[in-house]
Amino acid sequence: MTHPNDPTLRSFIGVDPASDFPIQNLPYGVFSAKDGLAPRVGVAIGDHVLDLWQLEQDGRLDVGELGVFAAPMLNPFMALGPKVWARIRARISELLRHDNPELRDDAGLRLRALVPTADVKLHLPIAVAGYTDFYSSKEHATNVGTMFRDKTNPLLPNWLHIPIGYNGRSSTVVVSGTKVRRPRGQLKPPNVEVPSFGPCKRLDFELEMGVVIGQPSPMGEMLTEQQAEEMIFGFVLLNDWSARDIQQWEYVPLGPFQAKAFATSISPWIVTREALQPFRVHGPAQHPTPLPYLRQAAANNYDMVLDVDLRTAQMNEPQNICRTNFKYMYWSSVQQLVHHASSGCAMNVGDLLGSGTISGPDKHERGSLLEISWNGSEPIELPGGEKRTFLEDGDSLVMRGWCQGEGYRIGFGEVEGTIVAAE
Template sequence: MHPNDPSLRSFVEVVPSSDFPIQNLPYGVFSTAATPSPRVGVAIGKFVLDLSEMERAGKLGEGLSDVFASPSVNPFMAFGPVAWTETRARISALLRHDNPELRDDTALRERALIPLEKAKLHLPLAVSGYTDFYSSREHATNVGVMFRGKDNALQPNWLHMPIGYNGRASTVVVSGTEVLRPHGQLKPPSADVPWFGPCKRLDFELEIGVVIGQSSRMGERLTECQAEAMIFGFVLLNDWSARDIQQWEYVPLGPFQAKAFATSISPWIVTREALEPFRLHGPAQEPEPLAYLRQTKANNYDLRLEVGLRAARMKDYVTISNTNFKYMYWSSVQQLVHHASSGCTMNVGDLLGSGTISGSEKHQRGSLLEIGWNGTEPVELAEHTRRTFLEDGDSVNILGFCQGDGYRIGFGSVEGTIVAS
């Protein structure tokens, strides 16, 4: 049976609302108190299957050379799409309810199936490079209306290519890492000169991260099919943004320090293959893109996304955004094709941020800048608690999943709390 078959069941109990059924099997890196060395595993229900243990037991075939004992998924990704497909199929077979190979091996099962509550989750990949795009038409339009007016909302180049900038791989962090309020140069319109101090207009950005699992050569351009094959999987991504620092620094070259201080990602990489049943065509692109950016496949995904915000004194998150990855104007494949179109080398472990994901309705906006309309429409969280931008102690939590027939392909969450500078 194909690993995506909706009828598949695991001997590991998985409730229908779980993010991690047998049809998912996302990759992550974890450690335990008993074995503190980080290694690679896949999530299944409320457990993580230790792939390094399965490899030592000879259950994953030959030729992978201890890749799962690594503190990142990069060595495994480097083996390429054929190995990705074969390994996922093998893991799926081992976890099936009707396969006794692992199910009935009590000793191996106890060594290899670790309760998630006992696992410490780490950054799942060694990030080679990080590029953030700006590919939601609704988000770009909202921001343009705020700062340039309705008649000049989109810049002339926006409908012709995926706009992006090179961010900092060094400050990509795993979910749960605290985010220090950044410092930078600040100059509001009323001031004559800038000063240096802590950001006062701190924001989140709801994004999906694309994990590149294969490299390209310098000077090589990519086709649609080549780019698709290079994508290993996807993560939830929060590209924290210091709006006031950005407002002063972004002319003429775009964001710099306003985005360099932290980018949070979820600890589980959901594979491209697991998302295959949820592919669909994105919005119509007018004018038609240049030939190298034209698509013949459905390269968007029906992936539901939710943002929760919680103030320090609050117990529960308040949902402030519900949107969907399917709204993106430029797909992940187009972003990768364009990134390499100049001959730029792509590396195993490169991370591409989708750009803020927003829909056409207010509840579908993917940043506080949009939800609160640049501070003019505060967000009500609780009695006497409103937000225009993030305050110290605030926590942001992003969830995402694709809904299947009786199961869901989920990403877990990406969470971060703002701490005083």
């Protein structure tokens, strides 16, 4: 059987070469349509969603456990493990091939199982068991350290030895398109004596990738590099909205709390680890050499372009404010997961790991407004004379990401969020 990643594969459904969703991708999501049925699992192909529940009902897709694709989240499917993930992806690829008449020539099934994307609503694809956010871009950490600590020695002593992270809130992980209310909190600028409570004045985005954990690990046990890799089901775009002024006052001594708890947006499509396999690359050289449990032999980074567009309420067209690449990450997703479990922390199906802000070495590759505006000292110039240092009410942020193949791309769609005023 032809491997689903084969670049020569074609679907009987016409797919634009610039589409994020060719037959080589087949990302999973949860959708509902105008048919009145409950949210269920689908796969993106071109400008359609393939209804896996309909294929299962018709006997064309046997996952081994009835009803998995009727669930309003991917957790039951992910729990079946990597062998099932690979088998089902290969079968979906086979059904969509241009030279396979099985679905192509069954007009009734095609009508039921292929829904135009324009006619569906996309939902949060997983029930998020737990959310952890990391701080793993050396360029980002260096920029922040230069701004706030020591220009000559911006990284804290532990940063080159350990993937730094904190436990976030799964309750406010939301799907793309969900409006984000400006958070309120305690604010204490350096020039005032006592804090006050009110709306955040320095609201920011953070360009990240989210890692979706599809297999559990038991409490008390560590993970090897290979075990950690096999637990990763796939990736989503992730915007970890941040209230910089709330964070500045609260983060000592225990780190971010309310400044990050109000919203984290993810894209609706989960691109599988298997689909990204052709784009794996080695990350930056790590000096000093990590401790033995964190050393990695495989190429665990990905050559993935990441884009951020900003559109204010006054703008007709968005403006690009960042283009960077996931390959720059100093600590890989596999290393983050290995470290997460190293104390004996149990990992669960549906856990979500944020990569941390992804910045590159050049100015246009900075993955947050904190860096782009250099803490407000270098405002962005926008069409119509507008300027931005941080986000204002009515501003909309769109993040996109893709890996470019020969004549096709493996993309994520987008994650969008619009800021609305605090109550």
